[in-house]
Amino acid sequence: MLVPIQWLKEYTNVDENIDKFCDRMIMSGSNLETVEVFGENIENVVIGKILSIDKHPDADKLVITKIDVAAEEPVQIVTGASNIAVGNYVPVALHGSKIPGPLHGQPKKPEGVTIKKGKLRGVESFGMLCSAGELGFEDKVVPVTHKDGIWILEKEYPLGMSIVEALNLKGEVIDFEITPNRPDCLSMIGMAREAAATFETELSYPETRCEEKGEGKCKDFIEVEIKRPDLCKRYVAKVVTNIKIEQSPWWLQQRLIYAGMRPINNIVDITNYVMLEYGQPLHAFDIRNVKGSKISVDTAQEGEVFTTLDGTERKLTNNMLLIKDTERAVAIAGVMGGQNSEIQEDTDTILIEAANFNADSVRSTSKKLTLRTEASSRFEKGIDPNLAEEACNRVCRLIELLNAGTVLKGSVDVYPEKAEAESVKVRVDRVNQVLGINLSAKEMIDIFHRLEMKTMHLGNTITVTPPTVRLDLETEIDFVEEIGRIYGYDKMPVTLPRGNSEAGKSEKQRLRDLSKETMTALGASEVQTYSFVSPKGVDSIKMDENAEGRKLIRLLNPLGEDTSVMRTTLIPNMLEVLARNYSRNNENVAAFEIGTTFFNNHHEGDPLPEEKESMCVAVYGPNKDFFTLKGMVTEFLNKLGIYECRYIPEEKIATFHPGRCATLVYDCVEIGIIGEIHPDVLEKYGIGARAICCELNFDLLVEKANTEKFYRPLPKYPAMTRDLALTVNEENCVCDIESIIKAHGGELLEKVTLFDVYRGKQLLSGTKSVAFTLTYRAADRTLTEEEVTKVNDKILVALKEGCHAVLREM
Structure with missing residues (x-):
């Protein structure tokens, strides 16, 4: 979540430098990734007005401009820009100025790029006209109106004034990492709430009251029906007439750009702005294209085809939720609108939608369609239904503020079952016991109030009612965490744990550690390989066609064919390790891995795979043969208390060389296989040396292991x-x-x-x-x-x- 500090301060006035602000926010539980300062590498770039544009005498694609920058005389600049016109106000980088870049395809430099005067095809140029990208803005956020050319400013500014000062470009943007349990923080107000609680400042909300000067009522224009209330908790609609589609003012564009979104036009920008502000996605329909003046929220027909705003036809299934009119679908609920109802240049009346959709439904639809949007990323984590009306009113308020339309009176609000906040009892002594601190009930109540929670105190118990936006607060321990993070983890005393509980590793963990220590002592290096493998691996090792290991579990959304199935054996992975070392001229290798293998579970009603832990050891190099590895494995088994394991010759496993393979049997149970890899298999992996490999059933080893030692006195009598x-x-x-x-x-x-x-x-x-x-x-x-x-x-x-x-x- 990109949070421009200048925007954040509209909701809570945090008067701290950026370093202290970041430190305190981290300690209160908001993890941040990066801090970017816009405008810091822009020097001597000023506002200029284009006075004239003339053709270059020796270049068809270049023009010669005269720019008024409030100097003694106009500045001559040669440019290849095709989107400029006389009278435009543009950013001008004068001789000796500095811009962030990138410039002419060069990468963006931290220290910036210095602009110098020069000649272009024999004509002097004393600077350059700048695009938004050259001033440090990424292509994906450059406004649509000038994304392919020079930045044309939307109004007149004082000539010669610094572009940084004129457009207020300088400002910090913090990229916060929002965990899935805190969807409320995917909004400016949500982050402002966190900052206000952390720094004990007041939190103010945006103005949402609309004048609603339009003639007629919203309900006369639109009707809403929710046919699947299990998938749509609320649907709020308002109607705006006399729409004027134009470019948004710079202050609105700037906030969208700094928050990582591209400005499109005033109506789209306002809906995106409010989504970032409240965390509630919104959508605007051209009401002319809503047939029958009715909105119906229902699932799609199996196989139905729908064209989304990006122009892509998408085949739907019968569990995907749609927004429909009386004739067809107009949007995929919570994901993306349709091309058949998008805002056009001549749109006069729009329908503003603020709805709340089921998180699982949106997540499933987005995943199946491989279509993830800013809206879906919020809906799939969960949104408070009570935000819908306020966000819808905020959109209408901004439309009125920008004179972009006239809002009709009232709204259509279908809300089958209102979401109510649930109270939780929090024990004062329990909070102190868990956190190891000694706060009074009054201090705890103060922290709850800073987080906008209502409280009722009686004795040792505080009954806390959180705001409905806090979907993560369900049990007492959740509120203990809130006390801890706002109080400050750095303020908590360091104490030793108390009690008589015994903590330690399980027997399997202990034996795994012992196995690793033993194999390392025997000269082998531990390796770790991916559980996702290629289905060709079992063919490469010539696994028998009827072997259980060929019943591979295929991933639903693999990254590629080479990682499309779950492994049933560690041998292919181990041979890849040997091959990689052999190709790098590593002449002597001994390696081992303890890892999980996965098998189709044939028990009826159990969809999960059966997981088995295996251990694989392999060697190659000078003087390495079957008996080298057999000795290592025998010593390893003895360390686990498994003595006198039998090696039964095995002739029928195609992975291994005939006559140089054996099955390991202990206590009448087969625990593994060992052998020299077959030359045909070695050739497939490009290994030009004899390689010996052993795979053991580690789960069985744990079951059979006995590391308990018994004392026996030295014998008194001769042998x-x-x-x-x-x-x-x-x-x-x-x-x-x-x-x-x-x-x-x-x-x-x-x-x-x-x-x-x-x-x-x-x-x-x-x-x-x-x-x-x-x-x-x-x-x-x-x-x-x-x-x-x-x-x-x-x-x-x-x-x-x-x-x-x-x-x-x-």
């Missing part, structure tokens, strides 16, 4: 070891052999360590030798050879039965 070299078939997995050994080793078997796998000529084809060291120990005695031999023999029998393993003959 005995036995080495077993077994000949087994090639297809037998070491993990299966280990499982058999542990299952039959009983309490005496302390540890099993693989120390050799051998394949060679000494073995039969299709077999291999695996060698283990078995460590035996008893906690209460020294073991005997007989005890160990008995257990060892039992294990050998189980191995022979379970996987046909036999002791290898040395």
Whole structure:
């Protein structure tokens, strides 16, 4: 919300410098983004009158002008402007003057642009005539009457007078960031109310009383019917005759320009001015084009086509609210008027509309039509219905003030259910307890009154009735916040929290932190990627056609095809990270990400996706292979208390290299996949090195994790070891052999360590030798050879039965 300070002071006289004003407004809850000072880079630009215009002898597009600037003799200026005429009053930048620019397509410079005399095609020019843009105004706000040429002033000014002084150009404009819960601040009066409360000054409202000198009554010209009171809470209409369409006076144009709006003509400018003033959008119809002299507020027909003021045909749906006459639609309610009822140069009688439309309805319509306007941006946040009549009267008052028309008596006001302010009880001790201060009830009441709230005090309770414009005040805590921000957060004492409540991270948050610390310690860098991805990602990693991960959730309004769906796996994102690093000659990369994946929720009646948290780790570089990542993942799992995770060979996942991929299984549950990325996939991502990737179900890891540590005293008795070299078939997995050994080793078997796998000529084809060291120990005695031999023999029998393993003959 752009707030010109000069305009703001019409409602409340805040006599503070701009820095102090901004500081205090921030501390009372009004966040600001920028402060711009207009006119500060304009020097020696004066008012001039064009005395003559002659053709340039050597250039068809240039003319030679003589300008009276109240100097000893007229100034000669060569220009290419085509919109000037003899007698025009224009801004003249003399030799040595400074303007903000931009000039001749150059960017706007903070220090400004210096104008010097020179020659154009052999003819001397002692300055330049200025456009509004060259004086620092953006193209989007330059008045329509001179947006494509020199700024033609609307009346006579003293010649030679500084343009800054003549037009009162110098002034500060603050850009306030208005949060969605404060739609009342999307208006000059709303911001003035905040300033008055902050600086304890009086707040004055604009004059809205109309003389209404027109012959006849408004109700004789127009009838209003609201067919959808659930979508239109109020509709106020007034009629103005004897309309004169012309350029607005400079004071009105200036305020619109500084507030970020382009002046069009007096009627349109007045409706925009009042919208900025009250926050209530208004619209003016040419009453000649309102068929049947009747306004009806109703929804559109499905598929109905309507042409808006911008000349665009728009296809409507049956839940979009329209303003209609007896034959057709004339406006899309709360969004934009129609081309069939816009104000024309010969318009004589107009209908002024001030209505209140349902916020959700306007937001939905604006979004579906991809049409967002100043009006819709206000309606979609919510507007007080009680503003409509006052704003409509204000428009008519300004029309009378500018002699732009004659207002008829009365109005048509359809208001099915009046909005009433609801009172809330606020406890004095509760306010002080929450804020940590010690204010009296009288001090609180004073703050409420500064915010235009009515109060009734009884004991420890203040019954507060806010103005109906404050749609955000509903419960006691809302009023506690009002006390806090107006009192001043900077005045509140700094205290330590009291109470016995325990605050801390959840178990999942703690394990996430531990995971990040562990992976970082293992040499991996954390990355974060977007949840919105390209649907081509699952194709790039060759995901199986029937995989659950292919059931992607598509966004309704994506920024583009590359961010049009929600991810179901982190692998494509991780490969993009590897590819980006590889293309920048980063030879050694280890990265991990913990992020959310999204799946179609098939539970009936639940429209929300199912969210699962995943963890992805990937490496590439010199001497990096499957076992490099397997070691990192194993160490990471052990840190979470997940020991002896099994790696089951997997051959059918096309993302990974055949024979170099495994499924991770723990406690009979699949928790992830690890493998070397398939060369075809690497080629699609432009990665010219072997890359290994692992994706884990982080939610399952949290469920299975056990980081609690138990103390066990050092053993008192010695251990005995036995080495077993077994000949087994090639297809037998070491993990299966280990499982058999542990299952039959009983309490005496302390540890099993693989120390050799051998394949060679000494073995039969299709077999291999695996060698283990078995460590035996008893906690209460020294073991005997007989005890160990008995257990060892039992294990050998189980191995022979379970996987046909036999002791290898040395």
